[in-house]
Amino acid sequence: MENKPTSVWTSNRFWRRSATWITGVAAVLLILLTFDSMGQMQMGTAEDIQNKVTKRIPSPVVINYKIDYVLDPYRGHEVPIIGGKTVDSATGKVSSKFEEKEKFFGRDDWSEEEARALIHKGKLTIQAKNCMDCHTLLGNGAYYAPDLTKAWLDPAWSSEGPLQAMTGANSKEEAMATFLQNPDKYPTHERMMPNLGITPEEAKAVVAYLKFMSAIDTNGFPRNFGKIKGAVDARK
Amino acid sequence: MQGNRLYEGQKLALKYFTVAIVLFGAQLLFGLIAAIQYLYPSFLFNTLDFSIARMVHINALVVWLLYAMIGAVYWLLPDEAGVEVVGVKLGTLAFYILTAAVAVVVLVYIFVQVGPGNEMTLWLITEGREYIEAPRWADIGIVAVVLVFLYNVYATVLKGKHSGILVVLMADLIALAGLYLAGMFYTDNIAVDQYWWWWVVHLWVEATWEVYVAAVGGYILIKTLNANRQVVEMWLWIEVAMMFGSGILGLGHHYFWIGTPEYWWEIGALFSALEPVPLVGLFVHVLYDWGKERGKGNSIKNIPAFAWLTVETFGNFLGAGVWGFMHTLPQINLYTHGTQWPAAHGHLAFFGAYVAIMISAIYLAVQGKAGLKEMKMTKAGWWAISLITVGVLLMTVSLTLSAYTQTMVERGMHGATWEGYFIAQANKWFVQGMGWRLASGLAVVAGYALLVYDLLTVTKKQPAEVTEGEAAVQTA
DSSP: OOOOOSSGGGOHHHHHHHHHHHHHHHHHHHHHHHHHHHHHTSBOOHHHHHTTOOOSBOOGGGGGBOEEEEEETTTTEEEEEESSEEEOTTTOOEEEOOOOBOOBTTBSOOOHHHHHHHHHHHHHHHHHTTGGGTSEETTEEOSSSOOOTTGGGOGGGSTTSHHHHHHTOSSHHHHHHHHHHSGGGSOOSSSOOOOOOOOHHHHHHHHHHHHHHHTSOOTTOSTTTTTSTTTSOTTO | OOTTOOOHHHHHHHHHHHHHHHHHHHHHHHHHHHHHHHHOTTTTTTTSOHHHHHHHHHHHHHHHHHHHHHHHHHHHHHHHHSSOOTTHHHHHHHHHHHHHHHHHHHHHHHHTOOOOSSHHHHHHTOOOOTTOOOOHHHHHHHHHHHHHHHHHHHHHHHHSOOOHHHHHHHHHHHHHHHHHGGGSOOOSOHHHHHHHHHHHHHHIIIIIHHHHHHHHHHHHHHHHHOOOHHHHHHHHHHHHHHHHHHHHHHGGGGSSSSSOOTHHHHHHHHHHHHTHHHHHHHHHHHHHHHHHHHHTTOOOSBHHHHHHHHHHHHHIIIIIIIHHHHTTSHHHHHHHTTSSHHHHHHHHHHIIIIIHHHHHHHHHHHHHHHTOSOBOOOHHHHHHHHHHHHHHHHHHHHHHHHHHHHIIIIIIIIOSOHHHHHHHHHOHHHHHHHHHHHHHHHHHHHHHHHHHHHHHHGGGGSOSOOOHHHHHHHHO
16 A cells, blocks of 8 residues: 655656646647648649649659659758749749659550559559568668669669669660569679569559659658769769 | 466466567577678578568567567566466467467568568568568457457456556556557558558557556566565656657657658657656666665665666667667758668667566566576676677667768768768778677677576576575675
8 A cells, every 4th residue: 555655746646647647648649640640641633733732642643744852942951843843932932833744654644543553553562572671761661772762863763874774774764664673683783682573564563653752742851862963972 | 476386377478488589589690691781792682682681680579579578467467466367378379379470470571571562462471561561460360369468467457456567567558559550551652651650660669668668677676676666656657657748749750751741840859859858767766776775785686687677777778768869850860861870779779678678577587487586697697698788789889880971971972862872881981880780799699699598597507595694795
């Protein structure tokens, strides 16, 4: 049995009640914030893009558009830009125009249904091949291979980049898909990606997912993506 | 202690502890493979790739800690409640089912590794979500086994005494089990996926597991020092208040960059900055009790268990508290997120917060099984704790140096591109850090071998007649 405490500060009852209340309040706050976050994090639709509504997680039809990652002076960090940008002259805020299209595997008219099916397959493949146990996605995962959050925008895969040239493909998406199917054939570094038996369909879907993921608003992560290349490179 | 007469629940605890120690070995083995691959990437390439080695390394860690956690509860439950564990036969059956399931999951991880990109793979092979990769069928099995465990805890406590330690554990375990459900679904939306994934990962290791540790730590203090129960339980409630008060909303520090709203910057920064506070409390509390009991001339009843508990309090504060705080503010985390920083933090935090206290609980069970009133540290035990602790500390410092290099070179200079990443990975200082990490890993493996030897032999190597008076003189 408890002895009579000399002060409230040494009373077990006081601390038990405090613990219960504090835990309860924290849990309720977390649940309320979760409702708000879930609302803001819902995947957008093709209609949003038509109406030029920016969503944190856009519709998968963004694969039909040119995607960019530019500094927004208003928010103070980089933001994804879909289909060209407009700049607000008063605040400097940049936003997506949703106009400039870009062919993805030869097409820029992927319907919402097709695009959703593609990223569905892509996400399943990303999980089935344990990508996260070498790479990071949105910065989470293992640190044995490059972060994939903005991999779609990586200068190495652009038409001037060494990786596209290495695969002999004519476009970024084809280069990435070719690499994914036989990564051990293209040794870029001593540390190579293993062959995970990725089929052509799976590779296409994974690349679609990478393009879709690069359009997610990550509050400016990663910082300065690809911006300093060439300027501060000690090897050159 | 009840001499040689153990409760059936405590015999079940010994089974859980045995599997835990075996899996601990597997964790170290696969960690070693992954550490070698950082330096020699062709090692086991296309046979047992880094992704698999790393997955088994971390899954073995999580599973052995859960085994040890369940074991420790089965150990203290009948002792605290004063009655036999109610459904001990059911508990034993659940133990064998869980162990068989774990064996199948691990064999599939190692020999099947990956599957085609469809739902079948997620159900049968891997869910491919870091830390909780276990396929869906195993998830359901885990839930069933945990329900049996929870039933046993609740039914036993309701039948016996309701100590403060047991009340905290009852509340904590139900939250711990319930949170696992947040990780059992699939979505195409990777931001929402990671949002709920952190509910499991963070609210386990930075909230419910920490509270579990505080409760079991309280029990170990009572057993090793004869600490005053009322004081221990008062501290326990204070720690619960501080841990849940900071840890629940501290979840926000995982919501800086995954497609979540910006307000998590402030919430995550504030509450995660508070997370180290209860961890300071934990070690002040242990040292305070130690000093107080020493002042009274009381001896420590189980020196290895107490030594590991001390490692726990410092390790928890340093690894989870200090190393966590170092990169928890968004202004810093923007550059450290997704680098070796979390690896440095993770190694010391898991060792400090969880591994050490579970070894402490296992030493307590070893003493109880032999029915010894007091247990001294052996030479092997001393070497084991020294090699493992110094090894993990050195590993953490090595990874921290690699992390600094990666953050500055890859993130600061090159902006996280493919090329920037590999330039940083090839940096001499980065590679040196990885080399020291492997060396310190070998020290930990040596320490583990000694630990296993000591756990098996410590009770036979005790000085023949350790009377209470003598013990008091020696420890004073």
